[in-house]
Amino acid sequence: MYDQKLIHTVGKWFALSHQASRRYSEKHGEQAAQVQMWDEIHDAILKGAPISEEDKAAMADPKQFGVIHGDINISNYFYVPEEETLFVFDWDQVQRGWYMWDFAQAIYFVFVTADTGDLFTGTGKFPECDPERFLAYIIEGYESVAGAGSVDREQLQRMIALRNYFVETFCREAIKQGDIPASMDGFCRIMLGYYEKKRAGFYDKKEDEGEKGGAGASE
Incomplete structure (x- = not known):
């Protein structure tokens, strides 16, 4: 979360893949149109998700919307630091969606980790987890390829919110349906607990308490 070269490389990969996607859609529009839409994955659990008018309009803009990987996370790529190269795999969630929706998956x-620390073991926060620094690094990597201003910051924030909506909706549906692997059940219950605490302001309170403790210690 603090390796600038790695985060920069991830950002560059997104920009390059989005450029390739635009070229593919321009050359093979008929085939691209057959790729599932972003709200059709996972049995269409995102049907009816809250989308802004700006993002609805962006769906008709090939500069903002196209064929994407859809699931870039640290378990779906291999990084070669000597070459500053990313090898991406696990393409089973390829979809048509906003490029910033794709980008938000990695962010x-x-x-979440900045709020919780190790969400699965409860061992406390990671001092090196600075989401704003991570965001600056990954955007820097993206824009080093796609150009300054190519990342719509406001749209990206909306897509990060939509990612959280997706994860919460997915977890609720998975537990409701049952018959899921124990590891997935555990993950979903942990995430749902996180979202409930987040809405209740639990993590904001912890930050306030930390600030008060720090002030007291310095006196």
Whole structure:
């Protein structure tokens, strides 16, 4: 979460893949149109998700919307630091979606980790987890390829929110349906607990307490 070269490389990969996607859609529009839409994955659990008018309009803009990987996370790529190269795999969630929706997948969980630390073991926060620094690095990598201003910051924030909506909706549906692997059940219950605490302001309170403790210690 603090390796600038790695994060920069991830950002560059996104920009390069989005450029390739635009070229593919321009050359093979008929085939691209057959790829599933972003709200059709996982049995269409995102049908009816809250989308802004700006993002609805962006779906008709090939500069903002096209064929994407859809699931870039640290378990779906291999990084070669000597070459600053990313090898991406696990393409089973390829979809048509906003490029910033694709980008947000690699970002949203850093904010979760900043709130919780190790969400699965409860061992406390990671001092080196700085989501704003991560965001700056990954955008820097993206824009080093796609150009300054190519990342719509406001749209990216909306897509990070939509990623959280997706994860919460997915987890609720998975537990409701049952018959899921124990590891997935555990993950979903942990994430649902996180979202409930987040809405209740639990993590904001912890930050306030930390600030008060720090002030007291310095006196």
